[in-house]
Structure formats: C-alpha cells, structure tokens
Amino acid sequence: MEFLSHNHGCLGWGGEMAGRIRAFDWRQTELGVIEHWSASLRNAVQMLLASPLPMVMLWGRQGFMIYNDAYAEFAGGRHPYLLGCPVELGWPEVADFNRHVLDVCLAGGTLSYRSKELVLLRDGKPEDVWMDLYYSPVPGEDQAPAGVLAVVVETTEHVLTERARQEAERSYRAVNERIQLALSAGPLLGSFVWDIQADRLSGDERFARSFNYPPDCPLDALPIEIARQSIHPDDLEEVNQRVELTVRTGIPYSAEYRIRRLSGDYLWVLASGRCEFDELGTPLRFPGVLIDINERKTAEASLLKFTRDLERRVADEVQARLNAEEQLRQSQKLESIGGLTGGVAHDFNNLLQVIAGNLHLLARHEADNVNVQRRVGACIEAVERGAKLSTQLLAFARRQPLSPAVYNPRRIYDGLVELLQRALGETILIEVTLPETPWCIHVDRNQLENALLNLAINARDAMGGEGTIRMVGENIVLDEASCAGKGIAPGEYVRLSVIDRGAGMPPDILNQVFEPFFTTKTEGQGTGLGLSMVFGFVKQSGGHIEIASDLGKGTRAHMYFPRSCQPETDEQRPREPLQAGEQETILVVEDNDEVRSASVELLEQSGYRTLTAANADVAMKLLLDGASVDLIFSDVVMPGLIKSSDLAAWAKMQVPPVPVLFTSGHTRDIISQNHQLSPDTHLLSKPYGPEALTAMVRSVLGQ
Known part of the structure; x- marks a missing residue:
C-alpha cells in the first residue's frame, strides 16, 4: 500500500513498525485487508509512525492495536504480540480502563489524563506506573468515529522523583521550624x-x-x-x-x-x-x-550533626551512585554480549541437531561397517563438544531452561563434597561452613552444583593445585545501600562463597572475569566460559555474583540467592525403566526441514507412527480436521500466527489432554518465565540423540 511504501515520503522517519504493519495479516480483524483502509485511517497510521512519542491506534469496538516504534519500546516484552491484538487482551490488567476509553471516544468524545496512576504487569509482577494519556477519535469511511488515537507518555520516574523532592522539603521545613523555635526561646x-x-x-x-x-x-x-x-x-x-x-x-x-x-x-x-x-x-x-539558651545550643548541635550526617550521606550516595553506574555499564555490556551469544547458540543448536540426527541415522543404517561406525562416533563426539559449548553460551546469555526447586544448602553440600574432592585432587582440602539452620533457596540444583564446581576448580588452579578451599554459606540481610547497582532488591539472601588463598587478580583482570572466552589460563587449559556460565545462572536465578581479589592474598567469590520460605522439595523417586514405542502417533511440528526429517525417521525406527507439520498453524489445522495423536513434539520458536505455547494450551484443554513435548535451541520466554520451566512443561534441548529423544517421549507419554 502506498502510504506504507518505502518510496513514499511518510516513511522517511525509518523504524521497524512500518514493515511489521505492512506484513501483518489484517484480514482477521475488523480493519480488513490493508489495501482497503480508509484515508483517515491511513493518515492516522502515517502520523503515528512519524511521531517520536509513543502512539497507538485502537480500531473498532475491540480496539485492534496499531502502534509505532516508540510504543513498541514502551510495551516491552508484549511487543510484537500486541500488534493486531484487541487492547483488552493485550493489557488485561487495565481492561476496564481501556473499555471506558473506547466507549467515550467511539461516541465522539476525547479524554486526557496527567500522571494517571495504573497498575501494569511487568515481568509477571504488578507495578505502579504513572502516565500522561491523550485519547481522541479517528473517523472511519462514513466520518463517524471508528477508532481511537492514543498518545502514551510514561511519567513514573518524574512522579517518584517529585514525591521524593516534596518529602525532602517537608522534612527540611520541619527541622528548620524546630531550630527556629529553639533559637527564639530564651527564658x-x-x-x-x-x-x-x-x-x-x-x-x-x-x-x-x-x-x-x-x-x-x-x-x-x-x-x-x-x-x-x-x-x-x-x-x-x-x-x-x-x-x-x-x-x-x-x-x-x-x-x-x-x-x-x-x-x-x-x-x-x-x-x-x-x-x-x-x-x-x-x-x-x-x-x-x-x-x-540551652535548648538553642542543643538545637544548634543537632543541626550541626544533621548537616554533617547529611554531607556524609550525600557523599556516600554520590559514591554509591558512581559505583552503581559503573556496575550498570558493566551489566549492560554483558547484556549486549549475552543477547548476541544467545542468538548464535540457538542457530548453532539447530545446525548441530541436523548433523546429530543424520549421524545417528547413518550409524543405524551402517551398523556392520566398522569404518563408518568409527568415523560417525568421532563426529558424534564433536557434536557433543559443540553442544556443551552452546550450553555454556546459553548459560551466560541467561537463556538456558532451568528446573528450579526449593533446597536447603546443607543438602546440596552434603551431596557435592565427595564429587568436589575427586575433581580437585587429594592435595586440596575442602572446608565447608554453614549456619546451624541455613535458609532455603529456589534454584536448579544441577546448575548450582556446576557453579560451585567451576568456582572450586578456579580456586584450585589459583593455588597451584595445593591448599585449602573454604566454602561458606551464610544467612544475610541486604539493605538498599548494599543492593545499589546489583540488580537485586533489599531483603533476605543466602550467600554462598568460595574462598581461596591463591595468587589473586589485579583490578583490570577482575573487571573482565565474567566475559565469555576471557581466560588467564594457558592455551588448552580452559575455554573462558566457566565464570560466564556461573554469572548467567546466578542472574537467571534472581541473584547476584561478585568477586573480590587481592594480589598475593587470594580471591573471594560470593553468590547471593534470594531466600525461599516455601517448604523444601522432596527428592524424586527413581522412574521405572522406559519401554519402546507401541505404535503411538506423534505429531512432529518443526519448521526446519532437515531437523524434522531426521526426527521423524528416529521416531519411526523406535516404533512410533508420525504426522508432520511445518509450523503450529498447520498443526492446529490437522488437529481441528480430526487428526488423532498421542503426543505433540513441537519446536518452540516457529513462524506463523499461532505460537507453540498456544498449541500446547489447546492440547491441555482437550478431553483427554494431549501431552506436549517441546524442543528448542533455547526456550526464550514463550514457554517459560525467565527460562524457568513450570513442572508441567517438558523440554528436550537441541541437539539430542535417539536415546534422549525416545526416553523423553516415553517419559511424557507415561505421565
């Protein structure tokens, strides 16, 4: 359509939303095909695309949403799924407010709010926000109001800053009045x-x-x-x-x-x-x-103390802000690197899956060929090394799927010390110190054990393979000052520390220890991903990690995990041995042709019947047309209107429910919250072999 053409003057502003609007299938909404939009609607869309302010169009009684780049940034994780979505579904927590907006503006009225207080869900938690909001009707073809144009400017930071300023002024006036009263009193x-x-x-x-x-x-x-x-x-x-x-x-x-x-x-x-x-x-x-003048002198002394305390607090605040800004810069650098590595690892895992699937199939076809078996075995080992590297990258990028549970640190250490001693060698002494009653934490136990093992190996290497490594667990309470710049909230935490008396590190090395592939070890002695993995895991678990070091005196690595007040998780009972397939029908949903083909052949060789779909749209059509399946095996991220999570939600509502097994190079947040899987969500990470595939399929079918 011309008004969205790259050759038309209105798109001189640039931005991705013009392309998204042009590519979206509007036939499923009241707006209809984009070529038939009214002139007023086109002009309104042109205006909002050109605006630097966050603007959104709510069209029709349901308020289908069209918005610009600035609004996409405001929407955060809800973008791009808000595009073409009814506003009450896109922002369910303020559905009544938006319904009122639609009713008033579609009746020809306008609305405006200054610093309107609303409660929005951000990262799954309710948050008080304030916004300047302006709503006006947009006419349709018959010139009657058919939509609403909204300008949304968040003022939360301004409101909170103004409140803090007013509170400080009230406090200052109260102190000043007391001082003046003391000075005027003179019996x-x-x-x-x-x-x-x-x-x-x-x-x-x-x-x-x-x-x-x-x-x-x-x-x-x-x-x-x-x-x-x-x-x-x-x-x-x-x-x-x-x-x-x-x-x-x-x-x-x-x-x-x-x-x-x-x-x-x-x-x-x-x-x-x-x-x-x-x-x-x-x-x-x-x-x-x-x-x-005793009261006056007492007041003056109090004022002097207050002034000195204020100067000290200001100096402390300035220093804390400087420290926080430095930590923020470091965090932003790691975030940007993490975004890149996570995307690379996802694509890398898809490639590894194609290679692994075909290698396993080749091994089965040439079972009696010794040379083929030897070479395929070497290739599979290389794929596994690549998968381990990819897993490390995903851990740093905070995109690994976690299966957290509530644990007492004492239980974790009791099961880990023997493993640590074997890994570190007899010349290393391990001292574990825990409080009498440690607080529980909500973590993925395997990942925490890997993190402690990584830190212990670094400590051993720093001491030249000899000495004592102290592992300390503490129940601590962090105040606001202690949390500045760390990305965690004040409260109760469990601090797990690994302490050595090794060579230590200078500040320039210390500032880079969490960056992927950075290592001070000699060639072949380390990948430089150990501390990156620990950093990603701790942050993904809602905690914080910091490392302090003194040259010649040693290093202290501290991991902070929020305290969990939930009851401790029971150990799972060992499962029964898995059986082979019994001709169950599995719907394989995968957009990558090579991955889909290899997976289908592996499943069929294991005794299963298969149906295939290139995305969730095709899979849903098959199911609605009456296809009967025993399990859906679906990739997480695929093109199409229907998301894999929507397909799983539909399957869960059937009678009886259809089990779903997901697979992915990394989960993103479509089937997880902060990449932490719910107990009823099953995920097989790519790349996988035939044993892992059939074991997981049998396990999900058995449940």
Whole structure:
C-alpha cells in the first residue's frame, strides 16, 4: 500500500513498525485487508509512525492495536504480540480502563489524563506506573468515529522523583521550624550588676540560684569567686576576655558559656550587658542579664550533626551512585554480549541437531561397517563438544531452561563434597561452613552444583593445585545501600562463597572475569566460559555474583540467592525403566526441514507412527480436521500466527489432554518465565540423540 511504501515520503522517519504493519495479516480483524483502509485511517497510521512519542491506534469496538516504534519500546516484552491484538487482551490488567476509553471516544468524545496512576504487569509482577494519556477519535469511511488515537507518555520516574523532592522539603521545613523555635526561646535566668569601683557583685534571686549561691548569701554582696567557679573551665578564659574588652572599649558585652548546675551537668547561658563610664571615661558599673539558651545550643548541635550526617550521606550516595553506574555499564555490556551469544547458540543448536540426527541415522543404517561406525562416533563426539559449548553460551546469555526447586544448602553440600574432592585432587582440602539452620533457596540444583564446581576448580588452579578451599554459606540481610547497582532488591539472601588463598587478580583482570572466552589460563587449559556460565545462572536465578581479589592474598567469590520460605522439595523417586514405542502417533511440528526429517525417521525406527507439520498453524489445522495423536513434539520458536505455547494450551484443554513435548535451541520466554520451566512443561534441548529423544517421549507419554 502506498502510504506504507518505502518510496513514499511518510516513511522517511525509518523504524521497524512500518514493515511489521505492512506484513501483518489484517484480514482477521475488523480493519480488513490493508489495501482497503480508509484515508483517515491511513493518515492516522502515517502520523503515528512519524511521531517520536509513543502512539497507538485502537480500531473498532475491540480496539485492534496499531502502534509505532516508540510504543513498541514502551510495551516491552508484549511487543510484537500486541500488534493486531484487541487492547483488552493485550493489557488485561487495565481492561476496564481501556473499555471506558473506547466507549467515550467511539461516541465522539476525547479524554486526557496527567500522571494517571495504573497498575501494569511487568515481568509477571504488578507495578505502579504513572502516565500522561491523550485519547481522541479517528473517523472511519462514513466520518463517524471508528477508532481511537492514543498518545502514551510514561511519567513514573518524574512522579517518584517529585514525591521524593516534596518529602525532602517537608522534612527540611520541619527541622528548620524546630531550630527556629529553639533559637527564639530564651527564658531569663536573672540579672546582675557589677560595681567595678568596689568590685562587688549583686544580683536577683534567679541569678543567685543559677550560679549556685548559698540561700543565706546576701543578694547585694555575691562573692565573685563563686560565680567564677560555676563557669565551665573551658569557657572561663573567653568570658574574662570579653568582660575585659567591654570594660576597656565600651562595646556591648555578649558571651555564651556553660555553668555547672547542682546536679553536676552544665547549662548553656547567654550573658549580655554593657559598661557605664563617668565623664572621665572611668568604668563604674557593669549591669547585665543572664538568658537560658540551652535548648538553642542543643538545637544548634543537632543541626550541626544533621548537616554533617547529611554531607556524609550525600557523599556516600554520590559514591554509591558512581559505583552503581559503573556496575550498570558493566551489566549492560554483558547484556549486549549475552543477547548476541544467545542468538548464535540457538542457530548453532539447530545446525548441530541436523548433523546429530543424520549421524545417528547413518550409524543405524551402517551398523556392520566398522569404518563408518568409527568415523560417525568421532563426529558424534564433536557434536557433543559443540553442544556443551552452546550450553555454556546459553548459560551466560541467561537463556538456558532451568528446573528450579526449593533446597536447603546443607543438602546440596552434603551431596557435592565427595564429587568436589575427586575433581580437585587429594592435595586440596575442602572446608565447608554453614549456619546451624541455613535458609532455603529456589534454584536448579544441577546448575548450582556446576557453579560451585567451576568456582572450586578456579580456586584450585589459583593455588597451584595445593591448599585449602573454604566454602561458606551464610544467612544475610541486604539493605538498599548494599543492593545499589546489583540488580537485586533489599531483603533476605543466602550467600554462598568460595574462598581461596591463591595468587589473586589485579583490578583490570577482575573487571573482565565474567566475559565469555576471557581466560588467564594457558592455551588448552580452559575455554573462558566457566565464570560466564556461573554469572548467567546466578542472574537467571534472581541473584547476584561478585568477586573480590587481592594480589598475593587470594580471591573471594560470593553468590547471593534470594531466600525461599516455601517448604523444601522432596527428592524424586527413581522412574521405572522406559519401554519402546507401541505404535503411538506423534505429531512432529518443526519448521526446519532437515531437523524434522531426521526426527521423524528416529521416531519411526523406535516404533512410533508420525504426522508432520511445518509450523503450529498447520498443526492446529490437522488437529481441528480430526487428526488423532498421542503426543505433540513441537519446536518452540516457529513462524506463523499461532505460537507453540498456544498449541500446547489447546492440547491441555482437550478431553483427554494431549501431552506436549517441546524442543528448542533455547526456550526464550514463550514457554517459560525467565527460562524457568513450570513442572508441567517438558523440554528436550537441541541437539539430542535417539536415546534422549525416545526416553523423553516415553517419559511424557507415561505421565
């Protein structure tokens, strides 16, 4: 269509959404084929594609969604599945709000909201967000409102920042008011007159009481020495200097000092006065008053402490922000590398599956040919090494499928120490220290054991193969400051540490240890993927890993896992031996022709009947046309309108349910949450051999 053509002026802005809109099959929506769209709809789509602001079109009573690149970024993980989707299905948590928008605007009205508070699901969790929203109707062919054009600008960060600023201002005003009240309070403690010529001091009863004069002491003849003895020794010299200055120059007298009370503590006072002279300039009298300023001085001390604490907190916050920004930069670099390696590993696994499937088939066809068996065996070993490399890349990219359960760390260590001792050698001593009652954690046990083994092997190599490796488990609580820049929330964690006294690492090496293929070992001694795998696994498990090291003193690797309050998972009972196929029918859904062909032949040789489909769309048509199958064996990521997860959901609703076995180079998040599989989701990772395939098929059929 011309208005979406790359040669048309409106697409000078670029962006991927024009291509997605052009490629989408709109016949399944109220909009119909794209060539028949109305001029007003075309103009509205042209405008939203050109806008740098997030914009979305809701068309028809169901609000089918058309949006631009900026809105795609706002949608996050829901993009591109929102395109052509009814708005109430795309954003179910705010369905009532969007229904109201459609009702008002399709009736010809407009709506606008400033910093509208909504609760949206992000990463599967409800989150409070604030947005500026503007809605206006879009006319159809008959000029009546047929759709709604929405501008969506998220203001969450601005709202939260403004709230924090207002709270800080309220706190500052409250402190300032208290200080001003303290400064304005000044109850009179008495008055005095010093007769300079007679060197005699007189005062009222309150003055005498403040300086601890005996009750029977005459008020018109108060010994000056008693008053001096009541002044704090550290303040006495300054008081004398100010008195001398007033008597010598006539400037007003004002001195703040402490006087000792009968209880032994000190009271801050302000003494003010002036000196009276005769016509010759001879000093005669020195009258003055004494004012209680203890509350004011206490407030000033509090303000000083508050200011110093604030300066310290600001300095700490600035340093923490700098550290967090550095960690964020490092995390973003690892994220970008992870995205690349994950995609490469996925495609690599598909290639390995084609090779592995055909090698196993060749081995079966040439069972009596020794040379073929020898060469095929060598090739299969190479495929397995490639699969291990791919698994390591997926672990770093956080795209490996995990099967987490709740474990007590003591149970994990009890089963791991013997394996570690065999792997590390007799010259390494392993010390395990755990709290009396360790908190439980929700992890994939196999991956955690691999992570501890990787860290222990690194520790052994750092110590030259001799020494003691300490493995420490701790229950700890992390505050907000401790979590800054680490990508985890404050709360309760279990910290598992591996500590050695080896050579240590300099800072420039320490900053690169998690990068894939980075290694300080000699050629052939390591792939450089061990710590990358550990990093990916810990992050994928919702935790954090950090490594500290001192040259010549050793290295400390700390893994933090959130505490789980769920009951500990029971050990699974061993399964019965698996049986061969019994002519069950398996629907193989795979878009790669070579992979599909090899899988079908392996299944048929194992005693199964097969049906095939190039994607979930074809598979669903076969099933709806009446095809009867005992199991669906489906790739995860395939082209087409129907996703593999939708196919599995349909199969689960049948009576009886049809079991589904997924296979993939990596799961992405179509069948998993953060690549953690639910207990009722079965996955066979590529590449796989005939034994793994038939065992998994038999297991799923048996369940």
